Amino acid sequence: MTPTGLDADIVVVGGGPAGATAADDLARAGRSVVLLDRAGRIKPCGGAIPPRLVRDFDIPADLMVARISAARMVAPSARTVDMPITDGGYVGMVDRDVFDEWLRDRAASHGAERRTGTFERILHDADGATVVEYSTKEGETVRLRTRCVIGADGARSAVGRQSVPGAERVPCVFAYHEILRTPDNAPAPYDPQRCDVYYQGHLSPDFYAWIFPHGETMSIGTGSARKGFSLRGSVSALRAATGLETAETIRREGAPIPLKPLRRWDNGRDVILAGDAAGVVAPASGEGIYYAMLCGRLVAEAAEEFCRSGNPQALRNARRRFMKAHGRVFWVLGMMQYFWYASDRRRERFVAICQDKDVQRLTWQSYMNKELVRRDPLAHVRIFFKDLAHLFGLVRA
Template sequence: MIYDLAIIGAGPAGSAAAKIATEGGLSVLLLDKAVFPRDKTCGGMLSAKTLDELGFELPDELMQHEVHKVRVYGYNLDSSEWDEKRTIGKAVKRRHFDDFLVHKAIDTGAYFIEGAKLTAIDQNSTGIVIRTSRGCFSARYVIGADGVFSPTAALAGIHGRLPVWQMGFTMEAEVQVPVLNSDYGTAEFYFIPFLGGFGWAFPQKDGYNIGVGGVAWNHKRLTSYFYEFAERILKYKGINAPVPKAKGCFLPAGGIPRRISKSNIVLAGDAAGFVDPFSGEGIYYALHSGHIAAQTLLEVIEAGGDWGKAYARRCAAEFYHDFRLSLLVALVSGKKTQFQYDVLKENPSMVRAIPIIMCQRHPYDMVLKENLLPMPGRMFRTLIDKHA
């Protein structure tokens, strides 16, 4: 059988594309090297815009926590917070969330094969041959949604392994302890002494997802720093609990020009480099790029044209303006200092930048207007106040 579309990788990007394509009448093969459900290193916080992009409601049993407030901590654990008074995100466990999305795709007609590690991609006159540890399959079109180190990108000759300066790195663990009443509904972010870095603590039903992230060339230092950070946060909260073994992952930085298609093969999600370089958010862009990939394919099959070029143009129009502004914010904020926190403390509306990023599809023009442009004056006033 020759499938209309084969999707390599059954994370959010792959499952989202599979659902749209099957609903559009295509025969879809969805492949993944893992056996589901499987764990995935992630903070597990779905932003409000991610929930909107899904296009359907998630069942209550998937939800770990609903967030409406943001709290930011400086190095001395002094904090400043902003209550948006509406839902800005919901916490989930990726193991269950991704499995749910896969079954959504299966329910619409996608054929799912798990435990299928990609070994080769060949193109011939009839289409594309996908060779895996579970056998060979043929398709007319292929979406590579197989992560930051995408085998599809490498084997299809789209691009090789990303250099370390084009990536971020995160470490996280789930600590199973009672959640403090004061932490309900609150996403916490922490200043940490790493370029482009921050820490987090997100409440769940049975504890906290605690993590740190920063530029990838610091991945070894971030790995060792994570345990110091997590122990400090738990101690601050008055929680006596061991920190479990953490998991790390690399993620691409969006906003850097990359090739994302070749002939009838396109990349989506992390494989395409679609991650917000400032916030590190990837699930929204995975879902959205998966939807764009499937929608443009349906349009090309209907009206003709070059799928790869049409997809790349639409992604560029949808993502790159914000990615580049986000990259600018990340570079300007740099290695966050206590003085930067002091400025934020005196201007608590700056914390609102986080809900803006979590809720708006194109947030960075507003973030720059409300936070970056007034920054010199705010810094000057804070400096004067500190020495008054």
């Protein structure tokens, strides 16, 4: 039975980068789309975007509040290693409240209908229509009849937990950061064009802490999967150590960050996940904006194929395409986090490896272009043997 009287071909739950991108692409393709989002929530995020994202998704330069030209890695011993970006490359920094809203507005400008509310459940009518129920701020329950639901509602997605087997088991790091107003005379070693990354066990026993410039503001935060570890205490210690304890705090934010793509993104019928809900945040780095937007685009393509053909098998294509393009990168980063973040002794050696010019060049090329660099196989061989030497303690850290 073919359902009639639908409110939209597709309902997208969640208006972050993944959901807004999916809604925009589908609206441009001529599909009727409802973009359902909760108002006022800002995800804790360093806000880094690579040039590849700017190109692929037509992001205007004025959304970037800073252009980063280097990273500084800080070891447990407090030794620092600077990694300059060469050949005109950069890391763009965006404020998520402004950036996400711009993406939602762009989707609406192309025909997506924006709704504000909290997702409650997915049901099915007798004629086969999929029904999304959500509640408004006033407490009203609203029903939307549709053909397909895209769950882009973040880590531990409510859409995923209800609909996709295994979605409740995604491993997460819990991230916490504080947005500070950048002092007029920011204390050294702060540099408005450099990201500082702290690989120190007392700041994170299994991830890292950071200070990222955002022009008039800065993000200072940390993450950990270890229960009982005080994220606020860690950020407070980092602020004190860097002379930022008296800087004005604008807001505080925390959320789980998934670090492994789910084995399945769809329910084989009418629901597919995107972004954090699908687990597409890079291990080791925690980078998520580019991967979320690419995931949103691939999910939109799969949802369009499903709506056109009526074959729910089309929904599986999104994960296949994503993992074909980036599965190896995620595996490499996962292994890197497993080995190098395990102890301060290994973190010290990891920072030492970052002094290597081959490591720096290939790291930035891979980050900016979002693909493993294959043009210089000898550099990869050199790095491999240097990694082994550091791992087994054959060289000084």
